[in-house]
Amino acid sequence: MYSPSISGVAANSESGSRIFVYEVEGMRQSEATDQTSNPIRRSGSVFISVPYERMNQEMRRIARMGGKIVSIRPSNSAPETNNGKVAPEAGLQSQKSGEKTKPMTQAKEKVQVPVNLYKPANPYIGKCISTEELVREGGEGTVRHVKFDISGGKLHYLEGQSIGIIPDGTDKNGKPHKIRLYSIASTRHGDDVDDKTVSLCVRRLEYKSPETGEKVFGVCSTFLTGLEPGDDVKITGPVGKEMLLPDDEEATVIMMATGTGIAPFRAYLWRMFKENNPDYKFKGLAWLFFGVAYTPNILYKEELEQLQQEFPDNFRLTYAISREQKNVDGGKMYIQNRIQENADQLWELVQKPNTHTYICGLKGMEGGIDEGMSAASSKYGVDWAGYQKQLKKEHRWHVETY
Numbered sequence: 553m554y555s556p557s558i559s560g561v562a563a564n565s566e567s568g569s570r571i572f573v574y575e576v577e578g579m580r581q582s583e584a585t586d587q588t589s590n591p592i593r594r595s596g597s598v599f600i601s602v603p604y605e606r607m608n609q610e611m612r613r614i615a616r617m618g619g620k621i622v623s624i625r626p627s628n629s630a631p632e633t634n635n636g637k638v639a640p641e642a643g644l645q646s647q648k649s650g651e652k653t654k655p656m657t658q659a660k661e662k663v664q665v666p667v668n669l670y671k672p673a674n675p676y677i678g679k680c681i682s683t684e685e686l687v688r689e690g691g692e693g694t695v696r697h698v699k700f701d702i703s704g705g706k707l708h709y710l711e712g713q714s715i716g717i718i719p720d721g722t723d724k725n726g727k728p729h730k731i732r733l734y735s736i737a738s739t740r741h742g743d744d745v746d747d748k749t750v751s752l753c754v755r756r757l758e759y760k761s762p763e764t765g766e767k768v769f770g771v772c773s774t775f776l777t778g779l780e781p782g783d784d785v786k787i788t789g790p791v792g793k794e795m796l797l798p799d800d801e802e803a804t805v806i807m808m809a810t811g812t813g814i815a816p817f818r819a820y821l822w823r824m825f826k827e828n829n830p831d832y833k834f835k836g837l838a839w840l841f842f843g844v845a846y847t848p849n850i851l852y853k854e855e856l857e858q859l860q861q862e863f864p865d866n867f868r869l870t871y872a873i874s875r876e877q878k879n880v881d882g883g884k885m886y887i888q889n890r891i892q893e894n895a896d897q898l899w900e901l902v903q904k905p906n907t908h909t910y911i912c913g914l915k916g917m918e919g920g921i922d923e924g925m926s927a928a929s930s931k932y933g934v935d936w937a938g939y940q941k942q943l944k945k946e947h948r949w950h951v952e953t954y
Contacts, residue, residue, distance in 0.1 A: 572607060574600045576619040607903060611932035621934045624903060624942075665793055666708055672731055675718055675786040676705045680779040681749060691848030694756040695812060696777045697737065700785060703748035707787065710740050711819040712795030712910075712950075715750060716788035719775035731788055732772035735795075735815040735912065735952070739823040750787075752776065753815040753851060795910060795950050797823065803836045804907040806898065808921060810843040810887055813913025814851050816952070820910075825859050825867065834866065836906075843872040843887030843917070870894070887913075888920020895928035908948050915953040 602610045614621060670676040678700040686695045702708075709715065716731035723729055734752045742749035756777040757770025779785065797805070797820050805824075807817040817840055824834035844850050850871065860869045870890050871877075877885035880893075891898065901907050902925075911918065926936035943949035 572602050572624055574602055574610065574614070574621055574624055576600060576614055576621055611934070614933055619933055621932065621939075624939075663710070665710060665796065666713075666790055667793075668789060668791060669707055670705070670788045672716070672718065672788055675716075675788045676702065676707050678702050678704075678707075678750070678785050678787050680781055680783045680785060682781055683777075683779055686753070686851045688848035688853075691846050693758065693849075694777055695849075695851060696754055696756075697751060697852075698754060698776055698779060699738075699743055699749050699751045700787065701748060702742075702750050702787070707750070707790070708740065708747070709736055709750065709790035711736070711797045711823055712816045713790040713792045715752075715790050717752075717772055717776060718786040718788065719772045720786075721771075721775075723771075729771055733789075733791065734776075735813075736790070737815040737818045739819050739827060741827060741829070743822075745827060753812045753818065755812045792952075795912070795952050798906070798908055799832075800906050801833055801835050802906060804901050804904055805836065805838045806841075806901060806907065806909040807839065808841045808887060808891065808909070808911045808913075808917065810913030810917055811849075812851070813953075814842060816912055817910065818852055821856070821859060821867070825863055837866055837868070837901075839868040839870070839901075841870045841872065841887050841890050843874065843890075843913070845873070845875045847873055847876060886920065887917050888924060891921045892924035892927065895924040896931075899925060899928035899932075902943065902948075908950065909943070910950045910952075912952045913954075918951065918953060 600610065600614075611621065681699045681701050683699075684697045686697055687693060707715075712735075714733045714735050716733050718731055719729045721729060734754060736750055737753040738749065738751035739745075741747050743751050754773055754776045757773045759768055760766065761768050776785075795816050805820060807820065809817050821838060821840070823829070823832065824838055840856070842850065842856075847853075850856075850873075856869055859867050872885050872887040872890045874884040874886050879885045879889040883889075902909060911921065922936065922940070925940070929936040929939060940949060
């Protein structure tokens with residue numbers, strides 16, 4: 553199993569030779585000592601250049617000296633130092649200069665992002681090729697993997713995008729049903745790797761009417777889970793740029809999903825490990841946290857665990873099964889509990905400039921994730937809320953929740 557550690561990176565490796573610049577506030581006047589009796593600098597920033605392999609060690613030193621890390625930026629070259637201080641580089645923000653920060657950018661996309669190739673007024677008419685139940689015996693609800701033929705038009709997409717579905721029939725006012733968006737669960741080349749299909753992972757929505765107490769089924773989810781091979785379906789899109797997978801084959805990709813939030817991550821993992829695409833050979837780390845209620849509700853379970861067995865150095869799989877597992881406090885095990893258990897290691901990973909974190913599923917998971925990451929970052933004197941904002945500016949923290 554892959555066990556990343558910043559301190560374990562060889563000094564002569566590509567990562568080990570990289571220099572990062574910490575902007576720090578509140579450092580005590582003497583930078584040569586950790587003595588707590590030293591006065592604390594009340595204003596201004598210092599900029600400290602740090603080799604990659606010493607990042608965690610330097611964070612602990614700064615925390616002992618009362619400092620607060622405001623930002624971490626990669627340095628294109630080792631800056632000139634003066635007793636540990638460095639002058640702000642071009643693109644770094646200085647309190648005195650007021651210069652704006654230039655965030656890191658992810659690898660340039662090799663393909664153009666397709667958007668709204670088909671609109672509601674003129675949707676693409678695809679055909680259902682197959683439909684497969686994903687919830688096994690003893691599980692809860694109905695979730696189906698549905699594959700559509702899109703070979704007759706210009707519809708194409710990228711991993712992390714969504715398509716719109718217009719269900720058949722009309723609403724209570726006699727008007728056509730509105731579009732529902734669903735995250736695509738297949739790679740850009742489709743499940744058959746022939747550029748002719750698109751797949752969805754759809755849970756049939758069921759709930760009790762607050763007025764009558766009767767069971768109500770979602771219009772579009774019922775339509776999709778009830779399709780038979782050969783049925784037509786109206787498709788719009790694709791849409792979305794927030795959840796795109798970086799082109800960087802060396803990236804660290806952290807994925808946090810609940811339920812059908814697994815859909816875009818299935819697309820990522822299939823592209824990384826199953827396609828055998830000569831233009832994309834993933835060599836980084838993918839770590840999936842997947843929360844469900846029961847073991848039979850683990851969607852794509854056999855395929856995910858097969859990937860873990862085949863690629864133990866590149867793929868980690870962590871389940872949170874709420875009705876079967878207990879957290880450290882004896883309560884139900886939710887995905888946020890798993891995040892908190894692994895927060896220190898996740899904190900190490902998110903500091904890498906090519907780490908991307910993706911969250912997809914129920915909105916309630918976000919708060920717990922932030923709690924876990926905040927507890928880890930605070931050990932190093934880093935404010936998680938501010939650091940997370942920086943990650944978002946750098947397009948390395950991606951969220952799609954509902």
